[in-house]
Amino acid sequence: MLRLLVNDFRLNAVFVFWVFLLFNLQLVLMAKLGILGYEVGGIESVGIAFASAMVVAVFLREEQNKGQIVIRSLPISHAKVVCARYLSISLFVIASVLYGLFFYVVVGSSIQNTYIQAHFIRFIRDPHFEIVHFCIAWALAVSATVSIAVPLIFRYGTFWRILIGYVVVMVGWFRCVPYLLRWSESAALIFGSLGWVLFLVLMIAILAASIRLSILLYGRKEL
Amino acid sequence: MENVIEIESLRKTYKDFILKNVSFAVPKGYITGLIGPNGAGKTTIIKLIMDLIRRDEGTIKVFGLDNKKHEVEVKERIGFVYDTPYFYEDQDLLTLMRSIGPFYSRWNEKQFLSLLDRFGLSRKKKFGSLSKGMKTKFSLALALSHDADLIIMDEPTTGLDPLFRREFLEMLSEIMQSEEKAVLFSTHITSDLDKVADYVILIEDGELRCSLWKDELQEKWGIVKAREDFITSDNKHLFKGWRKHQHGFEALTSDVPTVRQLLTSEILIEKPTLEDLIFFMHKGGNNAQTPRK
Numbered sequence: 001m002l003r004l005l006v007n008d009f010r011l012n013a014v015f016v017f018w019v020f021l022l023f024n025l026q027l028v029l030m031a032k033l034g035i036l037g038y039e040v041g042g043i044e045s046v047g048i049a050f051a052s053a054m055v056v057a058v059f060l061r062e063e064q065n066k067g068q069i070v071i072r073s074l075p076i077s078h079a080k081v082v083c084a085r086y087l088s089i090s091l092f093v094i095a096s097v098l099y100g101l102f103f104y105v106v107v108g109s110s111i112q113n114t115y116i117q118a119h120f121i122r123f124i125r126d127p128h129f130e131i132v133h134f135c136i137a138w139a140l141a142v143s144a145t146v147s148i149a150v151p152l153i154f155r156y157g158t159f160w161r162i163l164i165g166y167v168v169v170m171v172g173w174f175r176c177v178p179y180l181l182r183w184s185e186s187a188a189l190i191f192g193s194l195g196w197v198l199f200l201v202l203m204i205a206i207l208a209a210s211i212r213l214s215i216l217l218y219g220r221k222e223l
Numbered sequence: 224m225e226n227v228i229e230i231e232s233l234r235k236t237y238k239d240f241i242l243k244n245v246s247f248a249v250p251k252g253y254i255t256g257l258i259g260p261n262g263a264g265k266t267t268i269i270k271l272i273m274d275l276i277r278r279d280e281g282t283i284k285v286f287g288l289d290n291k292k293h294e295v296e297v298k299e300r301i302g303f304v305y306d307t308p309y310f311y312e313d314q315d316l317l318t319l320m321r322s323i324g325p326f327y328s329r330w331n332e333k334q335f336l337s338l339l340d341r342f343g344l345s346r347k348k349k350f351g352s353l354s355k356g357m358k359t360k361f362s363l364a365l366a367l368s369h370d371a372d373l374i375i376m377d378e379p380t381t382g383l384d385p386l387f388r389r390e391f392l393e394m395l396s397e398i399m400q401s402e403e404k405a406v407l408f409s410t411h412i413t414s415d416l417d418k419v420a421d422y423v424i425l426i427e428d429g430e431l432r433c434s435l436w437k438d439e440l441q442e443k444w445g446i447v448k449a450r451e452d453f454i455t456s457d458n459k460h461l462f463k464g465w466r467k468h469q470h471g472f473e474a475l476t477s478d479v480p481t482v483r484q485l486l487t488s489e490i491l492i493e494k495p496t497l498e499d500l501i502f503f504m505h506k507g508g509n510n511a512q513t514p515r516k
Contacts, residue, residue: 007322011311066309073273074326075299222276 004076004084005091011067012058019057023050047100048142049170051093056166058088063159069223082154082214086207089146143203145173147210155217225251227373227405228272233281235267242267242429244281249373252402253421254395257409258497260505264429265409266306269377272407273303285373299328302366304376308358312351316361319350327369335368342387355382363391367398374398374406380415392419413497423497425504432504441494445479446503448472449490458485464503475503 009016062068071081149169153162228249235242242264249255257265270276272283274290283290285297310319316339324330339346342360344353353361359379366374374395380388396419398404410416416423416437423440425432435444447462450471454462461482465474476482479492495503 003325010318011314011322014313061311065311067311069275069305069309070323072275073298073301073303073305074323075295075297075328076326077295220277223270 001080001084001087004071004081005087008058008084008088012061015061016054016057019053020050023053047097048093048138050099051089051096051142052166052170054092054096055089056162058092059153059157059162060159063157063162066223068221072223078218079215082211082218085154086146086150086211086214089150093142093146140199140203141173143206145169147206151210151213151217154214155221157221227251227286228407229282229284229287230268230272231282233268233271233283234279235271235276236279237267240264240267240429242271245426245429245431246281247424247431247434249405249407249424250422251405252399254399254406254408254416254419255422255424256413256416256420256497257407257424257426258413258416258501259411259426259432260501261411263426265411265426266377267429268426269375269407269409272375273298273301300372302369302371302374304359304362304366304374304379306377306379306381307355308362310350310358310361313349315347315349316344317346319361320365323365324368329370331368331370335364338364338367356384356387359383360387363394367394372404374404374408376406376408378410379408380410380412388415395419411501413501416497420497423500425500427501427504433500437497440497440500443479444475444477444495444500445482445492446495446499447474447476447482447490447492453490458482461485464505466503475499 149165152165226248230248231246233242233245240262245264245268257268259265267276271278272285272290274294286300288297290297310323314322320332320335324332324335336346339361342357342364344357344360344364350358350361359382363376363379366376380391383391392415395406395408398406408416408420420437422434422436424434448471451467454465454472454474461478462474462476465472475495482490483492
């Protein structure tokens with residue numbers, strides 16, 4: 001399984017680097033123009049947008065190069081193929097969220113965008129800001145999206161379907177995300193200190209169900 | 224005789240094509256040719272064996288194991304060459320080898336690198352910059368570098384130059400010096416199989432037309448050439464397929480001794496090639512009216 005994981009990074013390194021570079025340019029441009037606000041350009045948004053672009057780039061390249069035909073002819077179980085991909089996605093998400101933080105600290109402050117700085121300072125210093133609930137809400141939203149999208153990609157994913165699906169999901173996601181966050185935060189607050197435990201359990205359950213579904217659907221994909 | 228592949232009542236339905244209850248076996252220790260015209264179902268069968276597509280019905284046993292239930296054990300022992308080799312186009316051959324080879328427990332890097340040298344492939348070359356023939360060579364090098372017991376190749380000689388085709392066929396013969404190995408080789412270029420195949424399976428329109436030893440084809444089967452009036456409703460059953468032309472008729476028979484007895488004079492019997500087999504069995508035989516070029 002680790003070999004598959006390494007392959008995801010090794011075979012896509014150059015491509016992912018270009019996606020990364022272009023994405024940064026786009027974000028810097030948006031920040032310069034003052035359109036990188038809280039809803040679409042917060043620390044977490046930058047990270048998630050990065051993560052989704054990286055993950056989709058890996059899937060798209062695999063489809064373009066018929067990588068699954070090679071993988072399916074190798075002596076690897078379907079479960080390992082699927083789990084390795086979920087692991088790659090998790091690593092991309094973690095790395096991207098960390099990068100989102102870095103982006104705000106370094107890029108955000110260097111371009112003197114007062115809106116971004118104000119948001120960042122609020123995020124760090126506001127004692128009333130429910131940072132744990134906020135993070136849980138985001139993690140839950142990301143898990144839910146990944147859990148629905150990945151099994152569908154494993155079963156029905158072709159180059160154009162993935163690309164169109166990605167655009168639709170991202171537009172929908174960023175439109176819905178303020179509501180989703182509000183509901184998740186409210187729910188987390190209602191549950192109080194137990195909230196983060198319940199959400200963590202829920203997140204793991206959703207991902208586990210998604211992995212199982214992906215394994216099942218992956219076996220049905222015709223190559 | 225031991226079989227490496229046993230297929231029973233295999234069925235697969237597409238919108239415009241049906242593989243209809245195909246059953247056959249691939250014997251161990253021999254080169255088996257899977258032949259048939261384009262669109263006959265050869266690639267579908269190979270994809271089903273490799274579990275790249277789902278079967279609707281039937282069983283596929285490879286080394287006595289179900290190819291789906293024991294997927295990992297089965298694929299560990301198979302070297303697979305695709306009809307169109309797919310790999311990451313922007314990666315060099317060495318990176319691709321490192322990404323694929325170690326998945327096999329018996330992977331032999333030295334052997335792979337020596338095959339690359341033998342095939343004249345530069346390790347640093349990007350896969351996308353290779354011609355189709357060179358891509359096939361790369362696939363072949365991968366398939367031959369993990370001590371596979373069964374080599375499955377889908378149209379491997381398409382796109383290869385005549386020199387390498389000959390070398391490739393010699394390599395197959397080298398592999399077959401070990402009686403523990405087997406090769407399943409699909410093609411519509413039958414001249415290659417005429418040289419190396421031991422056993423042939425003919426598929427057409429998703430149906431199995433026949434499977435036989437090539438020796439049997441050479442010894443018992445024949446192309447009968449005679450005057451048109453030799454073929455009558457009484458002896459029609461002796462012929463698998465025929466074509467009439469202005470000088471008489473040509474027919475394929477699987478029973479040369481009987482034909483010799485019945486049609487005593489003015490007949491010529493020639494040994495059939497695999498191309499003859501495909502031609503005369505076309506559409507189930509008896510309809511092969513189109514003149515051969």
